[in-house]
Amino acid sequence: MQRSFSLLTFVFVPVLAFGQAAGPESLVEQYRADADRLIDAALADSFAYDRLAFMTDTYGPRISGSQALEDAIDWMLDEMNEDGLENVRGEDVMVPRWVRGEETLTLLEPRVADLRILGLGGTIGTSPTGVTAEVLVVNSYDDLTANADKAVGKIILYNNAEWTGYDTTYRRSGAVRAAQVGAVGSLIRSVGPVSMYTPHTGASSYADDVVKIPHAAVTIEDASMMQRMQDRGQKIVVRLNMDDVTLPDALSRNVIGEIVGSEFPDEVVVFGGHIDSWDVGVGAMDDGGGVVAAWEALRLMKELGLRPRRTIRVIAWTNEENGSRGANAYKNAYLDQIENHILGIESDGGVFKPSGFGFSGSDAAFNLLTEIGHLLDRIDSGTITKGGGGADIGPLMREGMPGMGLRVDRTEYFWYHHSPADTMDKLDPHEMGLCVATMAVMAYVVADMETRLPR
């Protein structure tokens, strides 16, 4: 067997060599060595994981308007300078300041019990005496409409966590729909497939012409319990107390660091995630991991002496969770340079095992990115699929910038998202390293390749 293998090698090698010499060097051939160095460096240690752990352990959750967010931003600016990144700066953004107060839901009938809740982001509070009312459990807006006559004066519980998208869930608009039929409070079953008595928060909104009522998430456990109580005809009475309040807007910052391009410094790949988080857990997964992974990709390029032809700009956007003010402020500030925003790359789905990127842009660009993806074959993370982006690069994409979002194993994302369980122990240093490697190779090659990524 060994002999015949040698023979095959002898026969085919000249053909391959001839093929290489005949055409231009492919992207894969051209960048194989640099890509391997980036991948090796990203997987050599747990620097990114350790840095994220330091940040989340030391500053904790980073909700917009909090001192913790600004302290984390100060630390990140210092560290980026230490890393030798260029043009390190914070760019001012005014952000909403919604502050969670004491929140209690007391079951009064059929028994007395404290039920755990999390107010949804932006909710109003109750009066100091709270809202005491009977609960009406519904499973859809249709169900609510069909039972509208029973909803007056009630607290509605939407016992349905089917994920139909951020804008269409009961989480987003449940309070408005409940108020429209005369309810005095709105509760949702927490969004997520698994619960260990785990409430999940998330963004919600009111309508200008509909009375605002308090809006909170209960656990899957308690939503199921109240469903059973209603099904067997037990009367459910609760008292909802919430001290949540929206204060005047506060000053925050988008954090920016760069490696300036050697040939086309004005052409920019923007690259990052969001530095803010909800006020529960520590935002390790959502989205500290995404921010730190992009940052680490730049640090490794710097360390390896890889300066691309175009600029790579890592951005830690502020206020993604409850306003997207950072993303919009950046877009507004750089709108006159949108043509030179070559590509946006975002990671906001957790730094779990990566499989590639979802991309929104032209077919010509898709084909080039697919070719680059083969540099990631050895870590199985280079598949480019059509459609993708992210909340923070969204405003730029709507102005014409091609965009891509890191795709990862999402099995556990909704277990932890927006909950007290979004913590470091849910992440794995090696998987985070794979994300760093994947993002680094993609950003570097797009920024460095001779061809400017076509629109």
Next chain:
Amino acid sequence: MQRSFSLLTFVFVPVLAFGQAAGPESLVEQYRADADRLIDAALADSFAYDRLAFMTDTYGPRISGSQALEDAIDWMLDEMNEDGLENVRGEDVMVPRWVRGEETLTLLEPRVADLRILGLGGTIGTSPTGVTAEVLVVNSYDDLTANADKAVGKIILYNNAEWTGYDTTYRRSGAVRAAQVGAVGSLIRSVGPVSMYTPHTGASSYADDVVKIPHAAVTIEDASMMQRMQDRGQKIVVRLNMDDVTLPDALSRNVIGEIVGSEFPDEVVVFGGHIDSWDVGVGAMDDGGGVVAAWEALRLMKELGLRPRRTIRVIAWTNEENGSRGANAYKNAYLDQIENHILGIESDGGVFKPSGFGFSGSDAAFNLLTEIGHLLDRIDSGTITKGGGGADIGPLMREGMPGMGLRVDRTEYFWYHHSPADTMDKLDPHEMGLCVATMAVMAYVVADMETRLPR
């Protein structure tokens, strides 16, 4: 194919009939019909699950000394009478009354944060101003001993949840060991393999000759965080406030219902689990499910008109979790009848998918029970393994009674045990039905068979 099958039947039937006629009818042959009726009835609907849901939804957690426990007991007595069980009674037991108060653990350095805790059962409280101290993280008692000089005045955190048994964990004796080296508080990493910021309580104890210090469980998330902080040299300071208190003993009851034996009414199979639970979650798994499954088994025998030769006595023991007073009271009250306690059957591991029983007793008894187990082959739950019993039948077993514990799929038991997540949604009506069937068949045949189970 049908023809040749008929031919085979024709050939073998006379042989089988001859075999049956030659020897005494086996237990399997004798009880096949009754066993199948019990199994079919147990799987026909979700009566047991629904009854457990009603109990846990309506009365909630049932810690010893609480009104909820006594209300649940009153309800159970009424329902057992409704079911037509015989000699339904509550037997008085004085139980400990440990009451959880407000419990907070505030991280003061390196950042300020509220960390979730659960005091361990029986812990003392702190003074109203709490205990403020630096945290020393250790991973074993050896580690504590090696760092004894650093432990004085500290709060010890045992960051190790390896399960070595109920009596040997840090949960049981961590406070004593910490106090012995001069610590002022004791924290453990919650026992369990998976956490969604989930603290778990459990029984703990003090020693008469060692100063009592407060003792609580933190989540896996926070234990990991404090480990990382210590590893990187960050100083950890916390303030522990606990209002937990032990009040004078309270009156509770063991709940008993029977089907009286037709031939040997004084010979008894005891059968059940514990009605009390911890004060978090609702004790659906631990051990409402076990109690209700045993009770359901008797209800089905009654409904099917199956009265065994010996008495089956379902017992819902009180105060298993933090004292085993119910089990000891029963043993003391019936010690003169211990010779007629034929077998104890307990379920206290969750009513998940059952596989059989663990048995402690003579080989002769083991062989008989193994034969009975084959009646459960069709639901794959009749394997008898050596070694087994339970906390509530333990005192009787130590007096010579053979005992067995239902064996179930324990994959998720420690996910939920003693936590706010021990709720109905963790159980499955069909799996609970399988437990009912398994327990019913075993209890019925042992109580009815001609042979008295040998000691």
